[in-house]
Structure formats: structure tokens, C-alpha cells
Amino acid sequence: MSLSRFLLKRSLQGLFVIWGVVTVVFGLRFISPGDPANVLLPPDVDPEVRQQVVRELGLNQPLYIQYAEFIAGIPVGDLGLSLTTRTPVLARVLARLPATLELAIAATVVAVVIAIPLGVVSATRRHEPADYGATVFSLLGISTPNFWLGVMLIIVLAVQLNLFPTSQRPVGLDTALAQIATLQFAAGFDDLVTWAWHITLPAITLGTYFTALITRLTRSGMLDELGKSYVRASRAKGLPETLVRYKHVLRNTLIPIITVVGLQIGTLIGGAVITEAVFAWPGLGTLIIDSINARDWPVLQGSLIIVAVGFVVVNILVDALYAYVNPQVAFD
Template sequence: MSMLKFLLRRTLQGVFVIWGVVTVLFGLRAVSPGDPASLMLGQGATQELVERVREVEGLNEPIYVQYADYLGSLVRGDLGYSWRSEREVEMMVLERVPATIELAVAATVIALLIAVPLGVVSATRRGTASDYGATLFSLLGISTPNFWLGLMLILVLGVWYGIPYPSLSGSGSVPIGVGFVDLPTGRRAVGFGEALMAIVQEGSFGEMGLWLKHITLPAITLGTYFTALITRLTRSGMIDEFGKPYVTATQSKGLPGVLVRYKHVLRNTMIPIITVLGLQMGTLMGGAVITETVFNWPGLGLRLIDALGVRDWPLMQGIILFIAIMFVTINIVVDALYTYLDPQVSVE
């Protein structure tokens, strides 16, 4: 099967997955208690006004008609309007995407910078204190809930040691859009791209420093589980590669151990790591909900929690649908990349 046919088949499978997500979301809204029209208008609305809204929004139609209308709107790219803010859902979703992507990428970078060297050390020094320490770190990282870790980081660094961290309280900064405004000085850093442009155009590193100050603890919190996972995967993969004949052959030729370890063994170990990396990026996008809430990070997760609190169903559906689309897309890209990196993997 050619790569084009493989991508078409995976895309078709992804469409069915998205359709399943849409159906489940619509079903949950249909069976949830409460009248959507009353939720849109609030408690002070008259019954006449509620009935009028129900008629305008099509809420008095049979459930299958509402479902067909909803699918038709999605096909046209119309996610509807938020019941509370009366804004287009797609705009409310897209304006929070950069912050969530920044957090997911930062967590991934931190995980790779820590996990790969730690896994290499653990694999090459089996049975030593370094190996036991890396194994213990992996066990703790996988077992620790990220929301608890975030709260502990805030408690230890922000409260006990008094390290200033603007996003921990309202005294230093407040979240605006996809960035933060520093109230005392009026300085604003709107995401990584804005901070990078400040360096290129003005030679100023202040915005980048402010961005790093805000994103460090959330990224560590979100990336801890990922770090532990990659550490264990790197260790087990390298141990498996060390036992293969090509390693013995390269060592018998007199190649330095460092060259064998990093050019051959680690390179072959990176193939499954890349696969897990892609899959975890989708997981990080969806799993950032709690981390964003703990640190007041202005991403999709925080907006989803806010929409959940006021039962803004169109906004909730739009955010979850976007996360599902991102997850499916990342899976397809990773599958294609995996078959490209490893010719032994069939696209059948």
C-alpha cells in the first residue's frame, strides 16, 4: 500500500473517530438536566421569552432533527455561539490555542532535556546508584498527580521560600489573552512569538524572561509524567539495543564506547521515543486542563473549566472537539513519520 493510500485510510478512520466524539458530546448535552434556553437567558427570563428562544434555536425540534442540524453546522465550520459571552465559539477556541500549544511544547522540551540523558545514564550504569535513582524518579513521576505537584510547587516555592512568581497571585500579574500583563510596570508579554519578536526587533530579552517566568512551573508540572515515561522508555530501549549483535560488532571493531552509545544505540532507541512523543503531544493538549487551572494559565483548559462552571455547552463542545481533532491529527502524522523513519514498518 502506498503512503498516499495509507494517509487516506488513516484520515477516514480519523473522521469516524471525530464523528464519534461529536455524537457523544451531543448526547451528553441532550441528556443533561436543565433547559438550554433557560441557561442562555438566566433566571430572570419570562416563560414567553424562553419559548421564543427555544423556537429560534431549534430546541423545540425532535432530538434527531437537532442532531442533524448540529452535524450540518459542523460540516460548514460553524461551531455556534457561546451562550454566556455571545461570541463565536471558533474565535473563543482559537484565541486560546497558542497558550495551550506553548505549554505543551515547553513541557515536551523539558521532558526530553531531562529524560533522554537520564535514561542513557540509567541504561549504561545498570545496578548502580544512578540507575536506582533514575528508576525511583520514574516511579515517582508516573505516580504523582500533576495537580498535586502543581500545588506543592506553589506552596514550596511561592509560599515557603517566597520566590516571586507572577501567575501565582493577582498581586504581580493578571492573565490577558494568551499572555500576561505586569501591573506595576505595565509591561506585557503575549506568548513566545511576541517575546521572540522583541528580541529580534529590539534586542530586548525582558519579554522572554517574563514569558519563561510564567511558563516554567506549569511546564514542569505538566511534563513530569512525560519525563518519567520517556526515561523508562529510553532505559529499556537502550538495554534492548545493547544486547543486539550489531553492538558487539561495532565494539569489536574498536569504536569508542561513546560513539557506539550515542550514534548507534541511542539513534535506534529514538524511533519508539518519537512515536510516544507524538502521541503524548495530543495527551498533553488534553491533559493541560488541570495544570492550566492550577496556575491560571490562559489556555483551552482554563476556558473549558470556565465554560463547565456556567454550563456553556456550545463552548464546551467546541473546545473538546478541537482537542479531539488535534489528537487525531497528531496520531496520523506520527504514524506516517514512523513508517518513514523505520522502513521495516509496513503501511498495511
């Protein structure tokens, strides 16, 4: 199967997944307590006014008609209007999306940069202090709740030592890169430093579990590959140990790591809710929490749909990259 046919097949499968998510999200609104009309109206409102608002929102229509209208609006970007701000949902979600993507990618970079070298060292120095240290680090990283870690980082590094800010995101990465692209180097690099300064603690908090997971996966994969016959044959031919480890063994170890990294990026996009809440990061996680508290179902639905789309797209790209890295894997 060619790459184009593979991508087409996976895209069609992804559409069914997104349709399932949309259906579940739509159905949750009707089984959850609370009435959307109560968000817009005071408790003592006149019943006629309440009925008029219900008609304007389309809540008096049969369920299947509401569902059909909701599905029909998604392909053209019509996710409805926010109940609290009366602004388009898609615009609100897309305004928050860059912050979440920046945090997820930064957490992934932190995890990969730390975890892969640590896993290689742990595997090549088995039963040595470096291996024990990496194992303890992995156990701590997997066991530590990220909300507790975030609070501790704020207390120690932000409050006590005043090395990092406690919260917020005064400038986005896109703004800094745009200034650099327009040759405003001084302002662009200042914004880039400010962005990196503010995202460091949230990225570490979100990426710690991911770092521990990749470290353990790299270690186990390296140990498995080091015991195979092609490694012994390469050493017998006189190839340098560094070449054997990093060109052959690590390359084969990266195949499952790529899959996990891709899946975790999608998970980080939707799982940054707690981290964003701790650091007041203006991303989708904060928007989801605010929407739940305000009973703003259209915004909540739109946020979850965008997260689902991102997860599906990342999975398709990971499958394609997996087959590219490992030519033995067919596009099927």
C-alpha cells in the same frame, strides 16, 4: 504504499474518529442535567419568553435535525454561539488554543530534554547509584499528582523564594516571536524572557509524569538494544563505545519513544485542565472548566472537538515520522 497514500488513508480514518467524537459530544448535552435556556434566562421568566428563546436556539426541533445542523456547520467552522457571551464558539476556542499548545509543547520539551539523557545514563550504568537515582525519580514522577506538585511548586518557588510568578500568562510566545521577526529585538527578547518565566512552573508540573514515563521507556529500550547481536558485532569491529550507544542503540530506542511522545502530546493538549486551573493559565483547560460551570454547552462542545482534531492530527504525523525513522516499517 507511498507516503501520500498512507497520509490519505490515515486522514480518512481520522475523519471517522472525529465524527465519532462529535457524535458523542453532541449526545452528552441531552443526557446531562440542566437546560441551556436556564443559562440565559432568570428562573421567574415569562413562559412565552422562554419558549421564544428555546425556538431561537433551535432546541424545539427534533434531535436528528439538531444533529444534522450541528454536523453541517463544523466543516465551515460554524460551531454555534456561546450561551453566555453570544460570540462565535470557534473564535473563543482558537483564542485559547495557543496558550494550551505552548504549555503542551513546553512540557514535552522539558520531558524529552531531561528524560532521554537520564534514561541513557540509567541503562549504561545499570545497578549503580545513577541507575537507582533515575529509578526513584521515575517512581516519584509517576506517583505524584500534578495538581499537588503544582501547588507545592507555587508555595516553595513562587511564594517562599519568589523565583517564579504564581499564575497568569501576560504575553504569548507568538507575540514575542512576532516582535523579533519585525526586528524589535529588545522588546521581543524581553517578552520571550517573560513568557519563559511564567511557563516554567506549569511546564514542569505538566511534564513531570511524562518525564518519568520517557525515562523508564528509554532505560528499558536501551537495555533491550544493548543485549542484541549487532551491538556485540559493532564492539568487536572496534567501533567506539560512544558511537555504538548514541548512533546505533539510541537511534533504535527512539522508535517507540517517538510513538509515545506523539501520543502524549495529544494527551497533554486535552489533559492540561488541572494544570491550567492551578496556575490560572488561559488555555483550553480553563475554558472547558468555565464552560462546565456556566452550562455553556456550545463552547464545551467546540473545545472538545478541537482537542479531538489535534489528537488525530498528532497521531497521523507520529505514524508518518515513525515510518521515516525506521525504514523497515512499511506505510500500511
